[in-house]
Amino acid sequence: MEHYSRAAALPPESGTEAAGKAGNTGPLVVVTILFFMWGLLTSMNDVLIPHLKAVYTLTYVQAMLVQFCFFGAYLLVSVPAGMLIRRLGYQRGAVAGLVVAAIGCALFYPAATSGYGVFLFAFFVLAGGITVLQVAANPYVTVLGDPRTASSRLTLTQAFNSLGTTVAPTLGGMLILSGGMLGAGELAALPAAEQLAYRAREAASVQGPYLVLAGTLLLLAVLFALARLPKIVDAAGDAEQGRFGDLFAHRHLVLGTLGIFLYVGGEVSIGSFLINFLEDPKIGGMTAAQAAHYVSLYWGGAMVGRFIGFAVMRKVSPGKALAFNAAASIALIAIAVLGGGKVAMFAIIAVGLCNSIMFPTIFSMALHGLGKQTGQASGLLCMAIVGGALVPFAQGAVADAMGVQVSFVVPAACYAFILYFGLKYANLHKQ
Template structure:
């Protein structure tokens, strides 16, 4: 999402595998962590597709935001079926299937561009996102389980930082091969065919990765029902801090995705950055790069600072930066919107950990609820698109500002409602 999501799965290592034998798990952890890079890379390309296809098909902002609506809507529709599939075929096979499905989605970009039908692009995105959902359902619990349980959070934070590396590199790839592949002027319509070669390249890589994962020898992990302590309710839905945490995840993912989706169009405005969209696409890397740096730094800082305080601090700074985006023009507004990525960094894992705290036997159900809340990435960008079309792009950033207000309240109040 820079958005790193956890899956609705509960798992333990194979019988007889010592949890503290970290050397046993180094290779499989490195292999699985590579998946976080892959889906971060692919997800960030949506921020290149939005302005490119908006120009190619002369779309409104709302129509362009259907890209994120379709992509993140797949999380909501596919997460639970993906979990059921993983329980049947195993985590490693799930990774291979997910990579294959994502590759199919990438291949579908070719006929979509040839026919020049926007709805076919959306169909391709849904297929691709379904494959990525399978990857997340497989990889998140796998990384959490392999190794010492006391360092599970550290492993996930590192994997999420690698996800941010993918988010950072993706826009550079897109700017080079998609926007530079279109040789028209900014004022003219972009060429849908510019996406064909880049997505075929990604498809080839995903197919190769699927074959590699199919034949790798990785430790097996299985489901577990041993987490029976600490439950005081009959359902995870009875924990107010979880339900409020799901709302915070919904709004956070929505805000992060929405801001990233609008950055290119925003900073290329004459009154903001006065740059063309290809150059703006390169600046987008700073937004996701900030999240990457913040996650590496945050993983160290959170060892000494309470999670609720760190979350509140970051939310307040994000609100302040958005106020600048809305109220001022020029390079100040441009750098303010790019800097938000730095303060997004720790939000998802922090909200997630606060949401499942103290759930006991309902932890797995709570994780599933939080995973479904990722659908905020589908809804919030459309809402911002409505405001951009009806008022202005600058004023549309009021939508993510409201999201961060709730996140700040959750950090200070909602997370303590047990």
């Protein structure tokens, strides 16, 4: 929804042909461009969810099928993606991921004339490509530098991922939502022929932007194929990594996996419901296009926070920083649920700032001290990203039953567990 790094961190014995040498900056810049692109593509969902909800008159639970298909791909595609990378290599694997993601974007064109089901298939294909891309790209961030600063380096590169998530809602609002959307009552009042024409026109508004994105991804695939990147080699074979079941003996990994599940779910849920929340007359009373700009502020807070976290986490224990941010998130959500007007509006937006360090921090804490099992553990953490598919369903059910404002108690519960995880392992890296 960000960022959602497929974990694929490499064991300490792994490396690159350029490991230990100067010149890591260039390869990191190339990889960071990919972080930006998948942030942009992921955050566009926050614009499309209210758009498709209005076009097809969906319930909140039905609208959350977008995130179910998108983040469900992380669970279903991660293992095949890892097999593909082993066969193709990391650089060619990234190219393959870009091509698949481009196909997913191109599928939005026929989806506009075929119905909601084809849109959902397009989301799955797009996310499948992004999953392959992340499997290939994240190891570069892990190995291109000092292992002791891998967490802060991942935080820095994901700041550029957040730049993509920040740009996307405003861009999507301008290109897709600018025509304005009719409410369910207004749409029902139109004659049947006009309803069909309206749905066709609004659905078609996504065609142009996603064709441009498809073309951009194909161009990046060509550029990445031509780039001179160091070759990543895995020194440790599968037999040396041990059994997958042995991973569950590491309590901090098990709890960290649940933490990733809940963090991704909570952050995705907030972004998914933010436009509808801001449209509420008691909160912002604004149009969807206007609300999209504030969604950019939500993701922009995560971007700013990552730059801050890059520096702070060199001095402060990752667990303590995580616990502080989780506690702040809970307090802000409580204000948004119990309050109204601009106070509630900016409280929920400010949660984005608190989200900033959570993913890379939980990720690195969960992998702490796993040695040769790091690669397998990374795959487990990647599967946990499916939280982005399931938690929004829970919030959607609450929103349908009790309203959007109350439904934010669901992500608040997610942050409560992250607070516990951060406090429990506050001194993990000192052990």
